[in-house]
Amino acid sequence: MSVLKVGIVGGTGYTGAELLRLIAGHPNAEVAMITSRAEAGVGVDELFPSLRGYTDLKFTVPDVSELAACDVVFFATPHNVAMKMVPELLAANTRIIDLSADFRIRDAKLWSEWYHEEHLCPELLAEAVYGLPEKKADQIKDARLIACPGCYPTSIQLGFLPLIEEKLIDTSRLIASAASGVSGAGRQAKVDNLFTEISDSFKAYGVSGHRHLPEIEQELSEAAGSDVALTFTPHLLPQVRGIHATLFSEIRDPAVGLDELQFLFEKRYADSPFVDVMPLGSTPQTRTVRGGNMCRIALHRPQNRNTVVVLSAIDNLVKGASGQAIQNMNLMFGLEESAGLNGISLLP
Amino acid sequence: MSVLKVGIVGGTGYTGAELLRLIAGHPNAEVAMITSRAEAGVGVDELFPSLRGYTDLKFTVPDVSELAACDVVFFATPHNVAMKMVPELLAANTRIIDLSADFRIRDAKLWSEWYHEEHLCPELLAEAVYGLPEKKADQIKDARLIACPGCYPTSIQLGFLPLIEEKLIDTSRLIASAASGVSGAGRQAKVDNLFTEISDSFKAYGVSGHRHLPEIEQELSEAAGSDVALTFTPHLLPQVRGIHATLFSEIRDPAVGLDELQFLFEKRYADSPFVDVMPLGSTPQTRTVRGGNMCRIALHRPQNRNTVVVLSAIDNLVKGASGQAIQNMNLMFGLEESAGLNGISLLP
Amino acid sequence: MSVLKVGIVGGTGYTGAELLRLIAGHPNAEVAMITSRAEAGVGVDELFPSLRGYTDLKFTVPDVSELAACDVVFFATPHNVAMKMVPELLAANTRIIDLSADFRIRDAKLWSEWYHEEHLCPELLAEAVYGLPEKKADQIKDARLIACPGCYPTSIQLGFLPLIEEKLIDTSRLIASAASGVSGAGRQAKVDNLFTEISDSFKAYGVSGHRHLPEIEQELSEAAGSDVALTFTPHLLPQVRGIHATLFSEIRDPAVGLDELQFLFEKRYADSPFVDVMPLGSTPQTRTVRGGNMCRIALHRPQNRNTVVVLSAIDNLVKGASGQAIQNMNLMFGLEESAGLNGISLLP
Amino acid sequence: MSVLKVGIVGGTGYTGAELLRLIAGHPNAEVAMITSRAEAGVGVDELFPSLRGYTDLKFTVPDVSELAACDVVFFATPHNVAMKMVPELLAANTRIIDLSADFRIRDAKLWSEWYHEEHLCPELLAEAVYGLPEKKADQIKDARLIACPGCYPTSIQLGFLPLIEEKLIDTSRLIASAASGVSGAGRQAKVDNLFTEISDSFKAYGVSGHRHLPEIEQELSEAAGSDVALTFTPHLLPQVRGIHATLFSEIRDPAVGLDELQFLFEKRYADSPFVDVMPLGSTPQTRTVRGGNMCRIALHRPQNRNTVVVLSAIDNLVKGASGQAIQNMNLMFGLEESAGLNGISLLP
Missing domain, CATH: 3.40.50.720 (NAD(P)-binding Rossmann-like Domain)
Structure with a gap:
């Protein structure tokens, strides 16, 4: 070739x-x-x-x-x-x-x-x-x-897609609390991104509206077949690489168990070489994808209540x-x- | 004296x-x-x-x-x-x-x-x-x-209390996505907390149930006069000090504006020397409370939808x-x- | 008052x-x-x-x-x-x-x-x-x-002064290998000082000539009563605050023991509230002076050879x-x- | 194959x-x-x-x-x-x-x-x-x-070897001030290597005698054809990977210029795929070798005096x-x- x-x-x-x-x-x-x-x-x-x-x-x-x-x-x-x-x-x-x-x-x-x-x-x-x-x-x-896609949108969509495609969650109130390493802000000279301003600190930003919101809502709405509404709160991490998204949604039918959700995710991504659905109980660390093209995902359902928590980690630059x-x-x-x-x- | x-x-x-x-x-x-x-x-x-x-x-x-x-x-x-x-x-x-x-x-x-x-x-x-x-x-x-109180509970309660006391939000589905510096884990020798395991990485932990959950629910329920339900997802930051809580809740009456909420918070904490309600549009950084006893809080209402986002930052050790x-x-x-x-x- | x-x-x-x-x-x-x-x-x-x-x-x-x-x-x-x-x-x-x-x-x-x-x-x-x-x-x-004084000059002079004042070392070939946190570079927007450029990395800089050299040589020469020559190599640390100087010099009279040097330093700084001569065997960490006005100093004489190593740590901003x-x-x-x-x- | x-x-x-x-x-x-x-x-x-x-x-x-x-x-x-x-x-x-x-x-x-x-x-x-x-x-x-070889010995020997093999420096008083990321300390649970003990701080350690000293002296002595004496001061960096060695030695013949030394190094390592002799004026950063097998070296001669400074950077784990x-x-x-x-x- x-x-x-x-x-x-x-x-x-x-x-x-x-x-x-x-x-x-x-x-x-x-x-x-x-x-x-x-x-x-x-x-x-x-x-x-x-x-x-x-x-x-x-x-x-x-x-x-x-x-x-x-x-x-x-x-x-x-x-x-x-x-x-x-x-x-x-x-x-x-x-x-x-x-x-x-x-x-x-x-x-x-x-x-x-x-x-x-x-x-x-x-x-x-x-x-x-x-x-x-x-x-x-x-x-x-x-x-x-x-x-943008970096946040990649991590957020991969975490929500199986749930939305199968119409398992209430899409009128999705929540994504996500955090990014500073390399996402690029290589421009800005006081806000100096080592001395970022190191040993954490903050939210763009809370009222981040530019990655409309592309996420566009694509998830397409998958849902109807308009979805997402509250997206990005945060800045004192680290170079990595995005971690913590996704909250309400399950429509409380009888659907976490095992079923896990099975669904594993099946959905069975042929995707770069999505790793981790075993139940896992929490992905951004360093396990540092420099690699993998997205690692884990599912949780705290206290067996109706809120499903999906964790998703990627290297924002990869x-x-x-x-x-x-x-x-x-x-x-x-x-x-x-x-x-x-x-x-x-x-x- | x-x-x-x-x-x-x-x-x-x-x-x-x-x-x-x-x-x-x-x-x-x-x-x-x-x-x-x-x-x-x-x-x-x-x-x-x-x-x-x-x-x-x-x-x-x-x-x-x-x-x-x-x-x-x-x-x-x-x-x-x-x-x-x-x-x-x-x-x-x-x-x-x-x-x-x-x-x-x-x-x-x-x-x-x-x-x-x-x-x-x-x-x-x-x-x-x-x-x-x-x-x-x-x-x-x-x-x-x-x-x-525990460190997470302090940051989370101070952020939710005014909204709950005034019965402004739906307390059946509170969400707290919070992140802590590693000093919260103490000074015990553990592989998981080595510099090499923590640095340049971010992860959730205790997603299925963190011990700080029951005290938060106990105290917020007392403030609400009825049982509240909280999904609490803690994360570990690659930094020494600082807790940042990002709190999501649904406002009951969409007509209540962000300005009113801001006024409410300022009034609620007017006599509290260690709660700083920041101006609208702010995002607290954990480094602005590093070593000090202050809790800094900021309010947001993204896209003017019904989800209120409260940001709250403290030094976990102070x-x-x-x-x-x-x-x-x-x-x-x-x-x-x-x-x-x-x-x-x-x-x- | x-x-x-x-x-x-x-x-x-x-x-x-x-x-x-x-x-x-x-x-x-x-x-x-x-x-x-x-x-x-x-x-x-x-x-x-x-x-x-x-x-x-x-x-x-x-x-x-x-x-x-x-x-x-x-x-x-x-x-x-x-x-x-x-x-x-x-x-x-x-x-x-x-x-x-x-x-x-x-x-x-x-x-x-x-x-x-x-x-x-x-x-x-x-x-x-x-x-x-x-x-x-x-x-x-x-x-x-x-x-x-500059930040490097403070840490370096406090480490060399007792040895030079007592004419115990060869001042024709002093060596200072020092490292500074990034806050020493100020709050200007520069690509080189972005978090993404500094984090998780270490380098020397200004090796051929740093502006702090002439003031150190001026003051140490005054203390010596003759011209001293210093090779000064600064380095940049992936941390916000702190300067650490590692000072090498040759002792003139090998019979002068490390105990005597320790006694000399303790006496020299007995009335200095902000110089801490640590016990023999110590190594000062910059975090032990973070935010404080102290300079911590420790003395070593590796393998009991003729090279004396003085370690000196301060907070560059304090x-x-x-x-x-x-x-x-x-x-x-x-x-x-x-x-x-x-x-x-x-x-x- | x-x-x-x-x-x-x-x-x-x-x-x-x-x-x-x-x-x-x-x-x-x-x-x-x-x-x-x-x-x-x-x-x-x-x-x-x-x-x-x-x-x-x-x-x-x-x-x-x-x-x-x-x-x-x-x-x-x-x-x-x-x-x-x-x-x-x-x-x-x-x-x-x-x-x-x-x-x-x-x-x-x-x-x-x-x-x-x-x-x-x-x-x-x-x-x-x-x-x-x-x-x-x-x-x-x-x-x-x-x-x-050990990690420090690799970085130090590659920096000194050409000078010693050509008998250009005084080998009776070599100085190596080197710094390592924490991964060099391994993955054992030790309080001293917790994130909270290492982050945002810098210190020397093993000043009186580090186990890597004898192998360096053994190998450099072999190259010199006579016993060399090295003062080796290791330091611990608040970063995961990377060793940086700053090497000081006295040139025997002051007439030998920096250009000649540079030429010598380039020739010495011309067939070495993993030694990069950087152009004059450079300073290697450890991040430029993070994850790779390269050793980057740069030469300096401050103020054109007789002390040659060699900088050498490797990834300690690679x-x-x-x-x-x-x-x-x-x-x-x-x-x-x-x-x-x-x-x-x-x-x-």
Whole structure:
């Protein structure tokens, strides 16, 4: 099999670095170019010395015609960048995997409300496939344009999906209390994300409305066949990687036992190489997925009351971003779903 | 005013060290003796070099007759220790502030279910006062025996109390997603609490039932005038100090606005020196209470839907343990409620 | 005794916040004004919520005539700010405690080499007193202008001074391998100091020449009566507070035993309330000085060879900055040297 | 090529877990058995959930006759275990890679002084090869018994070797100030290594004599052709992985410039896949080697004086233990030196 030529737009952030790390170990893909306007000309390994010895690439100024020579282009950019370049790349038959939020929301008006911009190519929103492989593998295979889910949305949807698809819970009042490592905030210089501001402390943020809410509600509503309502409270952890979601919902029929729920989850994810339904009684730790593409899930029903608690843990930079993007690439190009993604998490 | 003579039983843990730190700066109290069977004869400052220069005390073997010479004895012990010594000390007119769980649950049978032991002095359970000063200041003033609340219970009750007292929320389905620094687990040698097991990771634990649940339900039910049901999910943070509780509840009357709730909280805690109701839009960080006795609270109502989110942060070793114990002592002995507790939190 | 009116210039950094925290507990001083051009009009407790309830101050635009009404003005600014305002304030009989580097180097030319600026008031360099109380208490008492030592220089000088004053070591090849918490880098938005860049990692920096080198060599040479040469290698720790210096030197006379050195250190610092010479065999941990003004020192002589190893630990924001500044203020105004500085370090 | 059958003795520690992680990605080796007396019968992935999905192995009671069926046995045990089993395994033609200290010191008497035990098979000490591939590749290829270097010794020797081999420095007074993540202390329950004791703090330890000293002096003396003397001061970092060594030595001929030293290092390690001599001006961060087998080195000569400073960083669990062990296995069995060791370090 020939090797896929990959382009990465916006390579100076953590998801860019993570794409480089993962693709370096991928048997069927290699990075042909990586762009950064600010760092053009600089060696990738100057910014990320962990890559010394593994790459000779230099950052280049993004150029659509050069990128169009790639088989697939990943956007590891803030929102509002991909939508400026995607139409031209699609026209050149380059396939797109967008890690940003530009194509996640199918309703352009809703997108504008949350991202405070006009969408530049609303005509592509219907075509874009929301790239959660555990939900949309079939559509991903044929997609030209993938909108990779956000990190929180990945962990939250994987935890709620089996319950919602089987209509086992009251979807009018879902609660997600989730916590993320700081790498989710990117590599921008901000006082709030200094070591001295984050270390040894914990806080909620975005409580009144986080941008990941609408994509979660969109996708869970689709799965439910009706509108779901989610209260989503994100928190910031004093750690680099990892998202942990604690999901609360009311079971409709109290007679459905925890064992049945466990069986349901195991069956639902039996063919998903990157979802690990842990044995009853478990609690996933984020470090058990650090650096890996796995989502670990555990189910609880405290005091045997009617509230089901689902725990879900991923590495926000891998299954929550760059790993999932590669998982999508694998599906799009008919490769093994787990190609390049079998690295074991780093513990301790 | 004369200076209170304080005895501390079980001084080798973190709450013991914290009592020493705080009482060293208290104008009306001094530690007369501190006990530890295992470390008897060892200087307190050998175990805690931060105290070098501030104390000459050595640990002694606990002896009830010697302790009885103190005005007040603090138990900074695991559960099951205080109840062996308290009756004799009370008989000697020594007042007791128990930081452990021995006297928190008024129902001896319920206590036994959660703590897997027979209670040794159930006859004292009715007399013991649950030492949450913001709820029971009047009873505390006259108490001989105080059962200090657990760390989680303090943060959770202070966040729910105003809503419950005013019957504003549905108490049949309260949810508390809370997270604690590791110092809450004490100073015992356990693989699970090694730096290498905790650092850079996050997990839930005790999901099926944490021992702090019954005391929270007991006290909130008392405030509600009827049984409340709480789903309580604790998590472990990769940080030393701090508890953060994220509390979800359904408002009964959607017409009650967030401004009204804010006003209610501010009024409820107007005379409480250690509860800080932050301005609307705030999110408390645990580091803003690190080392201090403050509980910081903020209110949210996401998307103006019916779920109210209360955020509450304390230092588990101070307002969640040793600081609150001293606040109780101050009330019991007619001192200024904040005596010795005005140290400002360490930030950064 | 009347209460000193304190002004703070540059209050939005960590040393400014720390001055506020410490002076809030000082019996003879209060902050009358705190300046910040960028945050003028903002409440101090908005930037530092740990101060909520303890201060009503707002940041103001720095104004020399207003500052001149203070008894003493602290500069908690980057270098190059104090020297613009100090002459005018001195003329108004306001005493100055400068936490920055502007007046630490007595040779204006040397200062310019390291700080890449012309010095604006070289005529004051001879008058400025280097504010290391354990070395210059007498001069500090009469000083109008104090140049507080840097954080590394404080820890390194306190460790070398007794050996150098007694001419016990070869001063032609001193080595200091020191490590600092990130708070030493201040509260500026920089990618290098993000949590994600610092956490779980360690590195040396400034190996070829750190600005703290010349002030250390200046002061140690003064103590030696001849030029000393120091190789100073700073490192950055994944922690917020704390400096630890590991000092290597060759003993001149191998017959001088470790016991004698220990006795020498204990005698040298017998009257220094903030230097703790620990027992032989000890190793100071930075957490035992976290938040406190203490410097803890321990002596070693590995394998009884000729290299003496001195370990020295301080809190860079307290004994290395704001605490030492207040210690200087106490001496300047005839107060108890330890007034306001007796808070015990936060452990754990 | 057939696949090597690997046995691991002592698999419940961090180096055992790391061997499993690395061998899982090795093209020519697989773990056939892993022993633990305490956890016999327990699934490896119960102890290390990061391995869920990658292994079905269970811990077994160590049995020499079963281990003898392996091509190679790794000892990931505390010292004193390997030497009880090695003679019998060698007799059965099983090759041994010992990660413990049992065979590192060629002088049995010296070994006993530092490890406080009689050596049980001193006759094997002469045959055992000290497994630092960058120094002894040729001997490793033919070895039956490899004594893997300690973690500190690896980082320190790689930094000093080129200078010593070329007789460029004074070897009578070498200084190594090194710092290690806590994983170096293993997975034993000890109060000193609790998160609450380590986090946000830094200290020296073992200053008077650390067990890694004799093996460093032995090997560097061999390289020098005469006895070297090293002052070695280890420190404990508040991080999980990583060793950083800061090495000080005096250059014999001040005319030898830093450029020449840099050239020398680059040449010395030109064929070493796991030593990265960074460009002049660099400072290696431990996170750039986290999870990888690389040693990154940088050279400095502060103020152009005569003290050369070499900085050296490794992951203590990989190049300092399990990765180096596999590198040795690769050499012993004629495999590609880097087989299974090309995983890129996890950054951030």
